[in-house]
Amino acid sequence: MGGGDGGDDSVLHFVFVHGASHGAWCWYKLTTLLDAAGFKATSVDLTGAGINLTDSNTVVDFEHYNRPLFSLLSDLPPHHKIILVGHSIGGGSVTEALCKFTDKISMVVYLAADMVQPGSTSSPHDSTMAVGEEDIWEFTYGEGDDKPPTGMLMKEEFRRHYYYSQSPLEDPTLACKLLRPAPLRALNGADKLAPNPEAEKVPRVYIKTAKDNLFDPLRQDRVVEKWPPSQLYILEESDHSAFFSVPTTLFAYLLRAVSFLQL
Numbered sequence: 172m173g174g175g176d177g178g179d180d181s182v183l184h185f186v187f188v189h190g191a192s193h194g195a196w197c198w199y200k201l202t203t204l205l206d207a208a209g210f211k212a213t214s215v216d217l218t219g220a221g222i223n224l225t226d227s228n229t230v231v232d233f234e235h236y237n238r239p240l241f242s243l244l245s246d247l248p249p250h251h252k253i254i255l256v257g258h259s260i261g262g263g264s265v266t267e268a269l270c271k272f273t274d275k276i277s278m279v280v281y282l283a284a285d286m287v288q289p290g291s292t293s294s295p296h297d298s299t300m301a302v303g304e305e306d307i308w309e310f311t312y313g314e315g316d317d318k319p320p321t322g323m324l325m326k327e328e329f330r331r332h333y334y335y336s337q338s339p340l341e342d343p344t345l346a347c348k349l350l351r352p353a354p355l356r357a358l359n360g361a362d363k364l365a366p367n368p369e370a371e372k373v374p375r376v377y378i379k380t381a382k383d384n385l386f387d388p389l390r391q392d393r394v395v396e397k398w399p400p401s402q403l404y405i406l407e408e409s410d411h412s413a414f415f416s417v418p419t420t421l422f423a424y425l426l427r428a429v430s431f432l433q434l
């Protein structure tokens with residue numbers, strides 16, 4: 172979705188990676204703003220997400236999940252570098268891509284995202300995914316009810332509050348038609364990376380979402396403390412889904428972030 176083969180090296184090229192259950196579709200406001208401003212913007216569907224044809228319940232490893240992103244990066248022309256933006260648990264995918272394709276990436280932007288230093292042993296995440304006392308997740312059992320769950324999707328009645336509390340109503344309405352179960356087993360492979368000094372040299376930007384009911388802003392602060400980025404921005408009015416709630420401010424912050432790039 173969006174963009175072509177990455178041909179013109181003089182134009183900054185942004186590549187967007189969605190979080191759990193979302194898809195390339197969730198970036199439609201940002202890619203429109205960037206295209207209109209003369210940038211190149213591409214958003215990918217990871218395996219089993221958006222309009223990717225694979226059943227997400229069959230995606231068992233993180234490499235398979237990330238393959239569409241890795242293909243995009245490996246198909247870029249020589250010397251073409253991109254700015255890679257990851258949302259939420261899509262942060263794990265962009266860090267994996269950073270380690271594999273370091274020379275293709277000029278900057279990584281983490282938006283309310285999982286940002287874990289390669290080689291670090293601890294994760295800022297408590298594995299229960301519990302938010303308060305509520306049971307907000309619905310599990311899918313692609314291999315039978317007697318086998319472990321294969322997918323995970325937020326229950327419909329909780330989505331407005333946890334994902335989209337500050338977003339225009341029509342965005343969650345559309346999103347609810349498009350969300351798909353996240354591949355549990357593949358996501359379990361996220362953040363298990365060896366130390367990578369080369370990847371550490373690439374500038375990283377963290378964008379915090381201050382009215383986020385899912386990824387608590389205090390937990391985002393801990394992520395930033397553990398692996399300090401070169402730039403930090405705060406979207407004061409944003410819910411977890413800044414691409415819906417504050418697209419123009421997010422667009423402005425992305426432009427400010429890349430203005431520090433030495434090209």
Ligand SMILES: CC[C@H]1c2cc3[nH]c4c(c3C)C(=O)[C@H](C(=O)OC)c4c3nc(cc4[nH]c(cc(n2)[C@@H]1C)c(C(C)=O)c4C)[C@@H](C)[C@@H]3CCC(=O)O
Nearest residue numbers: 190191259260284285294296300353358359361362385386
């Ligand atoms: C517990 C299963 C699996 C997992 C699933 C998962 N993670 C997130 C969602 C789902 C279904 C979300 O909906 C949310 C998101 O992407 O919104 C678009 C998720 C987040 N996950 C985060 C960090 C994070 N998750 C995991 C691990 C898992 N997530 C399980 C394997 C880790 C690791 C590797 O330990 C980390 C660091 C956040 C960025 C968001 C917000 C979720 C929250 O704050 O609870």
